[in-house]
Amino acid sequence: MTEPTASATGGGRAPRRIGLRIGVGLALLLAALALPTRPGPVADLRFPVEWFWVAGLLALLRGRAFALLCAGVVALAGVGAVLKLADWGTFLAFSRPFDPVGDRTVLVAGWHLLSGTVGEGRALLAVGGALAAFLAALAVLAWGLAGLRRLAGRTRGxxxxAALGSAVAATLLVVLAPSVPLPISAGPSSYAVAKVADARRSFVAQATFARDVADDPLRAAPPDGxxxxxxGHDVLVVFVESYGRSVVEEPRFAPRTQARLRQVEAELAAVGVGSRSGWMASPIAGGQSWLAHGTLLSGLSIDNQTRYESxxxxxxxxxxxxxxxxxxxTAAVMPAITMPWPEAAWFGYDEILAAHDLGYRGRSFNWVTMPDQFTLRQIGELLERTPGPTMLITALISSHAPWTPIPRMVPWDAVGDGTVFDAQAAGGEAPDVLWRDPERVRFNYGLSIDYALEALGSFVARFARDAVVVVVGDHQPAELVxxxxxxxxxxxxxxxxxxxxLRRLEGWDLATGMVPAPGGTSLPMDAFRERFVRAMSGAGPAT
Incomplete structure (x- = not known):
């Protein structure tokens, strides 16, 4: 039994209802095809020629061919929309497109950040609501496009x-005048081809990376001594969350940050600690800090999860x-680690202090489990009780999003079990309030970096003045900042x-003091491991 056409249903309202139904379907199809892959001006949008082809073919085909094409269009539109929305998310968070091969764990990391910021219940509601809305949109798209079957033969023809004629004309314009700015494009087709090519490149890059892992210059030519x-020195490598070049040089951040860096420089100099500063090029931006940690500690550029797992x-x-x-x-102090951490086996630490091992009894600062001052106090105690030299890795997290509330320093002797910070943790705006205003988000981000640097400088001056301390930002914050x-x-x-x-660092293009030189060159983060080991080995200065 076939569905009646609009002309067979009688009355004037039925054709209007069918027209509205088809219009909704074609509008949703247009939205899915024209959906941009990253934030940008509306003026940059182009009308996709694929829309004409799909509309024309659906109007032309009948029976089983129509049903198969309609189902395929809905499925591809759904997949394309998911990939484009994923691109949006990774551009906003990491300033790069989504990599289907290398970003398998991004959703898990995003869930932990969201649930840790707004609570698991609200996170479930948000995710569930978004999923329900997406599935409903696909259902409406399928319903709308299926309405084409009910058009009368003459109208359908x-x-x-009209649609196929427009498709041919638009395609010829795009193909024959690729350099001419036009209000139309073959964006969806180009996007699909690019995604397939990106996936292929990711697989090829993985094979190359496997060879790079085995090619270790420090194993092939180990340094003397x-x-x-x-x-005789304790050595600390301290990652500071979201501490990027922008917070040092951008006008909205620079006055506060550079003033703090100079204050830390003076504080350290007063106890005989010298400082050298420069720039590193991180493989990532916006998030996935563990990839930066792996890059610096392995001497390999690791910009996705697949490489990290390799x-x-x-x-x-x-x-x-x-x-x-x-x-x-060797030891690791990781206040952000709240779950089992099997990855630590590769790093080979003698001792690991994760969040639950640090003895913090205070309230969390939303996603941030504890303030940096508490973490640093525990590091000071660890260094005091450990005989012999210690090499310690830590990742400070008070400058992690959502940047509310911002901790404040307390007297070191008052840190205790962390409950002294409870009043601070209960203050400040809720993340969903703060994040309505991007300018206030940026302001709070700057405050969080200021706090992290203040805590770090005070810690080194009080507890680690005899240590060699390497402080490094893991990545720039998100593009929103x-x-x-x-x-x-x-x-x-x-x-x-x-x-x-410090003399061993001559030739590294480093500035004396805590403020890196504005024109200084950037050392690739993956180059630090070999260069630092060779510089600190042997009998004399190395560059």
């Missing part, structure tokens, strides 16, 4: 001819494993009271 210049399966030595082999006890086109550079600082250690 006219629509098919490994890390001899650091003998690294974890390898026998390549981490920077801390090289220190362990040279006689240091930096604006479009920001580099992936992050500041890094080397702090030491031993002038001989």
């Amino acid at each position: 006219f629509l098919a001819g 490994p890390l001899a210049a650091l003998t 690294l974890l399966r390898s026998r390549r030595q981490s920077l801390n494993a090289l220190f362990h082999a040279a006689g240091w006890r 930096t604006g479009p086109g920001a580099s992936r550079d992050v500041p890094f600082h080397v702090l030491s009271a031993d002038p001989a250690v």
Whole structure:
């Protein structure tokens, strides 16, 4: 039994209802095809020629061919919309498009951030609501396009001819005048081809990366006297969350940040600690800090989860494993780790203190489990109770989104079990209130970096003045904070009271003090491991 056409149903309202139904379907199809892949001006949108082809073919075909094409169009529109929305999300968060091969765990990480910020219940409602809305949109799209079957033969033929004629003309314009700015484009087709090509490149890059993992210059040509210049010193590598070049140089942030850096420089100099500062090029931006950690500690550029997992399966030595082999006890203090961390096995730490091991009894600062001052106090106690030199890795998190509430320093002797911070954790705006105003988000981000640097400087001056401390940003914050086109550079600082250690860094293009030179070159983050080990090894200065 066939569905009656509009002309067979009688009355004037039925054709109007069918026309409205088809209009809704074609409008949703247009929205799915024209959906941009990243934030940008509305003026940049182009009418997709594929819309004419789909509308014309659906009007032309009958029976089973129509049903198959309609189902295929809805499915492809859904997949395309998901990929484009994923691109939007990764552009907003990480300033790059979504990689279906390398970004398999992004959704999991995003869920932890969302649920840790607004609560699991509200996160479930948000995700469930978004999923329901998406499925409803697909159902309405299918219903609307299926309405084409109910058009009268003459009307359907006219629509098919008009749409296919427009499709041919538009396609010829796009093909024959590719350099002419037109209000039409073959964007969806180009996007699909590009995504397939990107996936292919990702697979090829993985094969290349597997060879890079095995090619370790420090194993092939190990230095004499490994890390001899650091003998007797505790060595700390401190990652500062979202500490990027923009917060040091952009006019909206620079006055506060540079003033804090100079204050830290003076505070350290007063206790005999010198500092050198420069820039590193991080492989990431906006998030996925563990990829930056893996990059610096492995000497390999790791910009996606697939590479990270390949690294974890390898026998390549981490920077801390090289220190362990040279006689240091190695430790990790990771306040953001709240679940089992099997990945730590590759790093080879002798001791791991995750969030639940640090003894914090205070309230969390939304997603941030504890303020940086508390984390640093626990590091100070660990260094005090550990005999012999320690090489320690930590990742400070008070400057992690959502940047509310912002902790404040308390006297070090008052830190205790962290309950002293409860009043601070209960203050500040809720994330969903703060994030309605991008300018206030940026302001709070700057405050969080200021706090992290203040806490770090005070910690080194009080608890680690005899240590060699490497401070490095993991990545730039999201594009919402930096604006479009920001580099992936992050500041890094080397702090030491031993002038001989700092002399080993001559030739690194580093500024004296805590403020990196504006025109300084950027050291690739993956180059740090080899360069630092060679600089600190042997009997004399190395560059």
